[in-house]
Structure formats: C-alpha cells, structure tokens
Amino acid sequence: MMDLLQGLNDAQRQAVTTTEGCVRVIAGAGSGKTRALSYRFAFLVNELGIVPGHILCVTFTNKSAAEMRRRIHNLTGDNDTGYVNTFHGFCVSVLQEDCHAVQYPKNFLVLDNADIDAMLQMIYEERGLTLRNMTFSAARDMIEMRKLVHEPEYYADMITMSLERLKRKYDEAASAADIIFYGYLYQEKKCFGLDYNDLIKFSLYIFKEHDDIRLKWQRRLEYIMIDEFQDIDLLQYELMSVLWGYHKNLFIVGDPDQTIYTWRGANVKYLLEFDKAFPGTKTIVMMDNYRSTPQILAAANALIDNNVCRMAKSLRPTLPDGDAVVCHFAESPQAEGLWMAGRMKALRERGVPYKDMAVLYRAHYVTRTVEEALLKEHIPYVIYSGVQFFSRKEIKDALSYLRIIAYKDDLSFRRIANVPKRNLGKRRMAFLQEYADTRGCSLYEALVETMDDGLFKGTKARQFAALVESFAAEYEGRPVSEVLSAILDTSGYEKVLRTEGSQERLDNLAELKQAVYEYETTCGEEVTLEHYLSHVALLTNADAAPDDDKVKLMTVHAAKGLEFPYVFLCGLNEGIFPSRKVRTMQAMEEERRLAFVALTRAERGLYLSEADGQHFDGAVRYPSRFILDMGPDVLAYDNPPPDSLVRATRDYIEYSSKYWPDREGERTFASGQRVRHAVFGEGTVIDADMDRQAYVVQFDAMDTARMISFRVKLKAL
C-alpha cells in the first residue's frame, strides 16, 4: 500500500483512500486529478480487492479513457480495466447487454456524424429537399434540439412504434423540419442505428422500465468515479443518479473554472451543488499545481479572478521559478505569425523539440496566418482536427468493409459496393434501392437476390457478395486486426491505392491497423468485431496523434485535459478571443474560463500574442480584455501596445458590454411570458433573437409582432 500512496500529496491521498460514500474533489488545473483518479482505481483493485469489472470510471473523451486505461494497467498490471469509458461508451456496453429489452438486436449500429449525413442524403433525395431548405449541419442541430429539448419523449416513438407507422409519420410530414426529423427516426430504426443521444436515452428508458436490469447494473457498479464533472449535462447526470442508487459510492472530480461546454448543455451547478443533492458528501480541495511554473500560474490566477460568478480559489505553485509570461503586440496578423515562428526557432536553438510546442487558438480561421508563417520559416507543424483521422475517406471505407461483414447494412453497402470499381454505379444502385424499398429488404439482400439478373452482367456483383459471405462466415473468433488486414487485401482496396501511388492513404490504413491492434491488446476483455465497431464510432478527432517532431496546432477546446511544455496562445483580440458571439455576462465568463484552460495547459513557457489592424468587416482590432485582465504585473511585454490603444480598448469594452443583460434571467423571458412596455403596453414574448439582442413581442394593441431591443427593459407581468 505504501508504494501506491507514495507519489501523492495529502489531498490526493485522501481522495484515493476515501472510498466509501459520496466524495467530491474540487481540483484546480494541473493539480493531478487524473493521477488521483487512476491511483484510486488501482487502490480499489490492489488494496481493497475490488474486481475491476465492478468499477465504472467515466471520462470526458475517448482519448482520456484510453490514457486512463493505460495508467490503470501500469498500476494494476491487470488487463481488465473495468468500465473506463465516456458516458456514451458505457451506454454502448449497457445496450450491448440489454437492448433486447427494447427489441433491438445486440449488433445495433452506433451512428456518427457521417452516418447521419448519409441518412440525411437519402431523405433529401427521396423528398426533394435541398441544402437550401436546411444544411446538413443545421439539420443535425435541429434533430438534436428536438431530441433533447422540444420532444424529449421522441424515443418512445422509436421503441414502441412499428417501422411501418414510423414510415407513415415520415410520409405524412409536411414541413422540411418534420420530414427530416421523422425521416431520420425512420432511417435510424430501419437499420437499428442509435446516435449519441439515443445511447443515453435508451439506457435510461431500459433502467426505468426494467427494475431487474437496473438492479443488475446498480449492483455490478460498486464504485463509480466521474472525471471532468464541471461539464456534465442533464442526461448524464440522470444516468449517474440511477447507477449510484444501490451501493451509493460516488466519486466526482471537477474544476468549476474549467467549465467550457455550457453551450452544449453542460451545467456547473451539478458540481457546485453536489453536496446538497447528495447529503453527507465529503469535499476535498486540490489546489497544488504540478504542471506549470509560478509565472504561468500567476497569469492564470490573475485572469480567472476577474470572473464574478465563481468560487474564490487560487492555484498554488509547487515548481521552481521559470521564465516570465511573454506578451507581444504585433502590427498585423502576418507579423504575429512571424513573431511566433521566431520564438519557436529560438526555443529550438535552446534544444526544445518542436513537438513540445503547441499553438492554441479560439477559432480555426486564425490558423491561416500562423500556418503561412510556419511554412515560410520551414517549421513543421500538424493541425489537430480539420479533417479528422476517422473522417478520412480511406478510414471510413475500411471501417465500412468491417461493418458490412458484421451487419450487411445499407450505409456500408452504399459506401463500398463500388469501391474498388465493380461496375455497380448509379443506375444499378437505383435499381437495388427500388427493389429493396418494394421488398422491404436491405440493399445487400437485394443484390444477392437479383445478381443473376441481366442487369448485373459484366459487373463484379457476384464476387462482392462472395467476399462478404466468406468473411461473414468466419470472422467470429478471429482478431479484428487480422480481419481488417485480410479484407483490405482480398477486396482489392489496398491494391488500388498502391496502383494510384496514394502513399498517404496507405499510411493512414497502416495507422488504423495499428489502432485496432492496440485496442485489442489494451482493452482487457475479448474484442469482437461488433465491440470494435461500436467503439470506433465514438472516436473523435484528437484520437489519432502522430508523434513526429512537429508543432501542434489546435483549438483551446481540443486542448482540454492536455499539457504542453510551451504554449503559444495567439489571436488575443476582442472579437476573436473573446469571440464576437459573446453577448452576455455569463457567456463572457465562460469565454474567460476557456482562456484559463488555455493558459493552464503550459508547463514551462507561455507566449501570448495579438495583432493590430482590422477584422474582416473593417472593424478595428482591439487587444483582448483578457490581456488587460491579467495586467502588467504578471506579463512581460516584448512590444506593448501604445497607451492610446489601451485606453481606446477600455472604452470599447465598456461600451460594448453596456447593454448586456447581466443575469441570465433578464434576457430569458421565455416564449409566452406576458410583459409590459412603457409605450406599447402589454404583450406576449414570442421569441428572443440573441444575434440582434432583442425580443420578438406581440403587443395586444398591435396586429403584427415587434422586435424590441434588450436595451429597453420590459416589465414581467
């Protein structure tokens, strides 16, 4: 026991050894909460003898789950790392075991954005919609909003309605939004597909309706731990509240200053009010920072201190002094990029490898000038995100090959039936689609039933079906990595890439094989093809990381939970960071937390920069208020902005936020709220337009609705 606890400080040790009941850890950035979590897991297993499969450890991303599994494996030496997963990943496990309760097959499909888009494509074609009706991304958002907010009971339709009834609902839908929504539910049900929202909703539904299943999971999960609790949302909170109910051992860790997903439904109140919701909670505070120099922490503390709505706390440094935090005011974005490149070269000359440097930014578009400067100076770099690894064509194709073996589903069929070319082009595909529609079968079945038809003469339909059948007959029990290599070879897919000389695509496939192999060897339990496919559908961009000596470029959101020796935070201008979309006090505080997350990623060196000039729309670029927040005491300017600009910036900041509603309640008169206007009299709020900062109000004495700016106070009736 001594060994395990030795690398921990007092607060961490307390967090690790307080195993029973509800424990809340408020942990500052870089205070070692990931370490505390993994050690706690190991403590439960090694010292208390808890079976890993009876522990649930929830992380925020798949990447952090993988990292956590690696750490736990190192500490316990056990391949079985229990349920270390995201909430969505855990729900996949639940449903794989118990979705028979909602008459879904074990091999349901987990849908990712590309799958959803493929379904939307079918719906749009079928019903004559175009992107002018709604872009795919707007359609995805609309579907999500309907599922989460407007029609939270939608899943009952999916579960209880027959496919025919759902189809009728879709056929009868008239508005574009309804067509898309019901079309999507129909498509989902047709292929037993579940998107991320469904995973949680279905699990909750099963737990609610089936006491025996709920009790089984509650009993199994003797200890539950949740990381990044500041960004938990309502559905996840509900799920946690159910799972906790039997053994009542719940351990949560979070940092209220790092809440950055409010826009996606996260609510920090679950962390702050946890002790009220779970009486008897022990709270442990971890504020000793092991990541950053005192100089970096002083800047981060000074920044976050400007947030009004927060629990007062400061990160305490434990490391020795380092270099001052450098701040640079450049004449233009181009000059800003070149300044960064110069600093990187200087670091490199001091022996710092490029891979130890990261450029963080608020929004993707900022990277253009940075990239130009890096290219010009021959500094190698890699952008995280952009085209995500798992969204690349060759990766999606390869996964579709795996998927068609297991599921013979339409989405995969459409993707790879004619890749490589088998002469199954548009015309034959349309024929299969029609056949499948009239017979109510899948495209693959349609092909098998009709491949002797004259239409398929001269095609490789038969070879394709033979390929799928031969793999389908023998994939069970074979390692997934082996199946993948074999099908990429036998299908001729890799051969085409070799002929084309697409080395990069081949490299990516090699990377994929490696990823599958690693998953198999680290996962603990036996990995079936279905398991792997569900796992991979949950993967996000940050998951495939090349390890070359390159500067890393990424958004601050993508940097959450990571650390880098040297951080360059660029584009610190009003309108960029903070974003121009910020229009309320709350949103500004979230933006400041985001900047705090950025600063606290740095271990040894932190470089902040801003550029003079104009925005796209011709507006003046002012330095970011976050720089002013930190103040000159904690920053070393190597080229300060002129005093006149700083004064103008202060005026701009004051003016631009003058009319912000300062409390959430003031802006959110809900639709339907009765209000009184000093001149127009009484009326009803119909909507709030955040872009225009105004309400739409139907006044009783007027025929048409009016838009009334937030500047004018309406009185609630």
Ligand SMILES: Nc1ncnc2c1ncn2[C@@H]1O[C@H](COP(=O)(O)OP(=O)(O)OP(=O)(O)O)[C@@H](O)[C@H]1O
């Ligand atoms: N007790 C300790 N002694 C020495 N180093 C530690 C200790 N605890 C953590 N560290 C180191 O401090 C760094 C930060 O730890 P970790 O990544 O666990 O922080 P975190 O709290 O999860 O950070 P964040 O919330 O900012 O993402 C790591 O490099 C870790 O190895």
